[in-house]
Amino acid sequence: MTYIVVGGSSGLGRALAERFAAAGCELIIVSRDIRDTAPLAAHLAIKYEVKVSPVAMEMNSSPLSLDAIDEALDDHSPLKGLLMPIGINSDDDVVGLGAATLLRISRINYLSPCQLINHYLPALEQSSGVIVGFSSVATARGRGKNAAYAAAKSALESYFESLAHHTADTGLSCQHYILGYLDTNLAFAQDLPFPKASPERVADVVYARRFSSGRQFCPRPWYIPYRVVQLLPWSIFKRLAF
Amino acid sequence: MTHGIVRKTCFTTFDGTLSLSTTHQRPDRFSHLELPDTTTHRIPRGGGYSYSASSFGESSLVQEMTCFNRFLEFNPQQATLKLEAGVSLIDLMEWALPRKLYFPVLPGYPLITVGGCVAADVHGKNPYIDGTFADWVNQLTVFHPQKGYQSCSREVNPNLFAMTCGGFGLTGIITDITLQLAELPSPAIALSRKSVHGLEEAQFELASSNADIAYSWHDATAGANFGAGIVYAGHWTESTQQLKPMRFRPMTASTRAKLPLSAWNRVSARIANSAVLLHNRLKNDVSVTGVLDACFPFASNVYFHKLFGKTGLRESQFLVSEENVGQCTQALKELICETSAPTMMLSLKRFKGTQKSLSMSGTGYLVAIDCYRNARTEVFFQRLDQLIVEMGGQINLSKDSRVPPEIAALTVSGITDFKNNLFEYDPQRIMRSELSARLGLL
Numbered sequence: 001m002t003y004i005v006v007g008g009s010s011g012l013g014r015a016l017a018e019r020f021a022a023a024g025c026e027l028i029i030v031s032r033d034i035r036d037t038a039p040l041a042a043h044l045a046i047k048y049e050v051k052v053s054p055v056a057m058e059m060n061s062s063p064l065s066l067d068a069i070d071e072a073l074d075d076h077s078p079l080k081g082l083l084m085p086i087g088i089n090s091d092d093d094v095v096g097l098g099a100a101t102l103l104r105i106s107r108i109n110y111l112s113p114c115q116l117i118n119h120y121l122p123a124l125e126q127s128s129g130v131i132v133g134f135s136s137v138a139t140a141r142g143r144g145k146n147a148a149y150a151a152a153k154s155a156l157e158s159y160f161e162s163l164a165h166h167t168a169d170t171g172l173s174c175q176h177y178i179l180g181y182l183d184t185n186l187a188f189a190q191d192l193p194f195p196k197a198s199p200e201r202v203a204d205v206v207y208a209r210r211f212s213s214g215r216q217f218c219p220r221p222w223y224i225p226y227r228v229v230q231l232l233p234w235s236i237f238k239r240l241a242f
Numbered sequence: 243m244t245h246g247i248v249r250k251t252c253f254t255t256f257d258g259t260l261s262l263s264t265t266h267q268r269p270d271r272f273s274h275l276e277l278p279d280t281t282t283h284r285i286p287r288g289g290g291y292s293y294s295a296s297s298f299g300e301s302s303l304v305q306e307m308t309c310f311n312r313f314l315e316f317n318p319q320q321a322t323l324k325l326e327a328g329v330s331l332i333d334l335m336e337w338a339l340p341r342k343l344y345f346p347v348l349p350g351y352p353l354i355t356v357g358g359c360v361a362a363d364v365h366g367k368n369p370y371i372d373g374t375f376a377d378w379v380n381q382l383t384v385f386h387p388q389k390g391y392q393s394c395s396r397e398v399n400p401n402l403f404a405m406t407c408g409g410f411g412l413t414g415i416i417t418d419i420t421l422q423l424a425e426l427p428s429p430a431i432a433l434s435r436k437s438v439h440g441l442e443e444a445q446f447e448l449a450s451s452n453a454d455i456a457y458s459w460h461d462a463t464a465g466a467n468f469g470a471g472i473v474y475a476g477h478w479t480e481s482t483q484q485l486k487p488m489r490f491r492p493m494t495a496s497t498r499a500k501l502p503l504s505a506w507n508r509v510s511a512r513i514a515n516s517a518v519l520l521h522n523r524l525k526n527d528v529s530v531t532g533v534l535d536a537c538f539p540f541a542s543n544v545y546f547h548k549l550f551g552k553t554g555l556r557e558s559q560f561l562v563s564e565e566n567v568g569q570c571t572q573a574l575k576e577l578i579c580e581t582s583a584p585t586m587m588l589s590l591k592r593f594k595g596t597q598k599s600l601s602m603s604g605t606g607y608l609v610a611i612d613c614y615r616n617a618r619t620e621v622f623f624q625r626l627d628q629l630i631v632e633m634g635g636q637i638n639l640s641k642d643s644r645v646p647p648e649i650a651a652l653t654v655s656g657i658t659d660f661k662n663n664l665f666e667y668d669p670q671r672i673m674r675s676e677l678s679a680r681l682g683l684l
């Protein structure tokens with residue numbers, strides 16, 4: 001059984017690749033630079049003796065061609081899962097951001113994952129497979145910062161709900177995680193008010209729950225601040241600078 | 243510059259004596275490694291276990307290599323493994339042992355990285371038999387922002403290879419390393435402990451030992467007990483008993499220094515040392531331990547370091563020739579007693595190897611001394627420096643965070659050649675650390 005990890009070169013994606021490889025799964029690891037995915041593929045093959053194929057692909061493109069992943073899949077056992085820990089944010093992401101950044105953030109966090117889902121859905125329905133997406137606590141409420149990122153991740157959440165509805169009677173497991181802060185490069189330089197979770201810990205949760213469906217907070221206690229922020233009256237929320 | 247992935251971090255040496263705040267990046271992609279502009283001063287960092295500030299420096303971007311920790315190529319016929327520089331020694335050994343392989347030169351803490359080991363050309367538990375780390379390195383790739391990725395070995399680009407082994411990160415960032423592994427003789431080590439009355443006796447024991455692991459530990463507090471100690475000798479053995487897997491909680495420079503003050507002083511040091519000696523007398527002479535426990539004694543035994551607290555410790559490590567070692571240890575004893583030095587413990591290892599770049603290696607005996615810090619510490623270290631110079635000793639720059647440049651000039655035998663070669667190789671000295679600034683290598 002083969003899993004595709006889109007955004008597998010670093011952070012959570014790399015931790016997921018390691019966790020699934022440790023369980024004996026074959027993998028296709030996708031991100032932009034083959035210099036990152038090829039060493040990871042070699043590492044997992046040496047360490048866990050599983051088959052891993054690296055693929056270099058730019059997800060900020062339209063139309064998005066998935067031929068390279070499909071070609072890699074021809075060499076693997078049947079597809080079982082699509083894991084999409086891909087994501088970007090930007091320091092320039094405030095209301096009024098430039099068109100290029102807006103498009104890039106929307107494509108990478110929302111449009112490309114949806115295209116991937118659409119493309120692999122038939123095969124995954126057939127194999128009673130798994131689709132996993134990753135959103136963020138930034139979606140609790142739209143703020144001045146992370147404006148396009150939160151909007152794109154909210155759209156992704158909505159698409160996942162539609163997916164769950166659409167496939168409710170099939171054997172497909174589809175889940176999306178609302179993630180708190182992670183100790184990865186995405187948040188490395190940010191001074192954050194709460195501790196950062198280790199990506200390995202999140203990967204363990206994702207692996208353990210891979211055949212379940214629905215929305216999940218990870219780490220779980222993030223549900224509380226998420227709901228508190230949602231319930232704040234506008235008169236207070238508008239004054240918060242975070 | 244390195245938008246979004248650089249932050250300010252306050253770095254502290256493992257001995258806790260020096261801290262400074264500078265920019266910090268933890269690259270996990272090649273594009274991150276290459277991102278800062280080519281004139282930005284920088285220095286690579288591994289696990290941060292150096293006692294000196296060799297992996298950080300003022301106005302230098304610290305590039306922490308711990309995410310570059312992948313195995314790249316394994317050749318089972320040759321027993322060679324190509325891996326990235328940020329692989330920790332424990333990850334290397336946990337991979338190698340089930341494959342009946344091991345790496346012979348292991349410094350005492352499991353989270354030290356292979357890149358840090360090449361850069362300081364570290365030693366393991368028996369340098370007399372195994373030499374130093376770089377002796378087991380076949381090939382390196384070194385990234386320099388203005389020169390790109392350069393492959394080097396003893397045959398290809400030999401000057402760069404020689405400068406990088408023991409070069410403390412000053413030639414560039416090692417991205418990958420090909421290591422020669424050794425066949426694992428057996429799954430366990432029988433470690434014998436012999437009580438000795440003094441350093442001379444220990445030296446005699448070490449000289450006549452054919453053990454695979456050989457070193458000694460001594461009480462170094464000033465007084466009648468000075469030099470009483472234990473000689474450890476380990477031999478590979480087939481174990482019949484079920485060995486416990488090694489467990490440890492990571493200790494870093496900051497978790498080591500959690501106690502606000504040092505618990506070590508003359509009284510506590512004497513009590514602790516006497517307890518160790520007594521315990522050794524009451525215990526079996528030989529115990530069978532797993533390879534990891536034998537190689538990483540400080541992993542499960544963190545109290546010694548932690549009790550130095552925020553005040554920190556001072557360590558000096560030096561190599562002295564076989565001819566001079568007797569005279570040196572006698573002079574050392576006199577110096578400690580005369581100055582009532584705050585010394586705690588002392589250790590000896592027999593050594594054989596070739597000195598490289600700024601590293602400490604050669605033939606003779608390694609002497610390591612640990613001190614708690616008080617008003618007498620710095621004076622003692624200045625007198626010790628003089629003693630090392632008089633004895634023609636070599637100082638280990640990664641274990642002593644204060645070696646002044648004039649002492650380094652006399653006790654690091656390769657320093658002048660290294661400086662000349664470095665200035666030719668990198669006229670702008672893009673790679674910089676507190677150590678390189680202190681030694682005048684800018």
Ligand SMILES: Cc1cc2nc3c(=O)[nH]c(=O)nc-3n(C[C@H](O)[C@H](O)[C@H](O)COP(=O)(O)OP(=O)(O)OC[C@H]3O[C@@H](n4cnc5c(N)ncnc54)[C@H](O)[C@@H]3O)c2cc1C
Pocket residue numbers: 256285286287288289290291292293296297307327328348349350351353354355356357358359361362363364365366409410411412414415416417540640675
């Ligand atoms: C508890 C303990 C026990 C120890 N036991 C021993 C021992 O038995 N024998 C011994 O010899 N030493 C020993 N040491 C010292 C230790 O092995 C060295 O200081 C080693 O260099 C630390 O490696 P690191 O990965 O922590 O690197 P750091 O401390 O982060 O860096 C050390 C040096 O390596 C350079 N460096 C790191 N990574 C790279 C890279 N990728 N490319 C180029 N340069 C790089 C840095 O610039 C710096 O100059 C011990 C230290 C501790 C704390």
Ligand SMILES: NC(=O)c1ccc[n+]([C@@H]2O[C@H](COP(=O)([O-])OP(=O)(O)OC[C@H]3O[C@@H](n4cnc5c(N)ncnc54)[C@H](OP(=O)(O)O)[C@@H]3O)[C@@H](O)[C@H]2O)c1
Pocket residue numbers: 006007008009010011012013030031032033036057058059060084085086087088108134135136137179180181182183184185186187199271
């Ligand atoms: N880190 C946090 O605190 C945090 C908090 C909440 C939610 N999340 C979400 O969690 C997920 C994982 O985040 P992370 O922290 O692991 O991030 P990360 O370390 O930055 O990893 C992001 C991955 O996405 C890939 N990627 C980015 N742009 C791409 C492009 N144009 N084309 C192809 N691949 C691209 C990256 O690969 P290359 O750059 O090598 O191409 C990388 O593999 C993301 O969805 C993120 O939004 C993170």
